[in-house]
Amino acid sequence: MKPIARSALSLVAILAVTGLLLSLFFRSDADRHALLVSGILAAFVQLAAFGLVHIAGRSNALAAWGLGTIFRGTILALYGFFLVKMLDLPPTAALVSFAVFLFVSMLLESMIMAYDA
Numbered sequence: 001m002k003p004i005a006r007s008a009l010s011l012v013a014i015l016a017v018t019g020l021l022l023s024l025f026f027r028s029d030a031d032r033h034a035l036l037v038s039g040i041l042a043a044f045v046q047l048a049a050f051g052l053v054h055i056a057g058r059s060n061a062l063a064a065w066g067l068g069t070i071f072r073g074t075i076l077a078l079y080g081f082f083l084v085k086m087l088d089l090p091p092t093a094a095l096v097s098f099a100v101f102l103f104v105s106m107l108l109e110s111m112i113m114a115y116d117a
Helices: 003-022 029-056 061-086 091-116
Strands: none
Touching: 003 029, 003 091, 029 061, 029 091, 061 091
């Protein structure tokens, strides 16, 4: 299986499990909608970061991982300042879930990087 496909499949699985666990704490319909939106956004952001690391190759993996981290932080800030209000999402559920999704997927990314090495 290609590294990007394996990354995407692993990402979807870990985001689904994380979303299920978060839905135990965020129970309202609006909160669960925020979880879904955050999960989808996190998947796209993370796939872009995974792609950046895979394109950079082993010699530049650390630099690409650092740029990916800056990219994630920027998207988190934009999500918090603009998108949450534009989409009328509950801010606590949206931002906590998005940050957790990004954190968990970054852990996955480091494991995939070690596995591919």
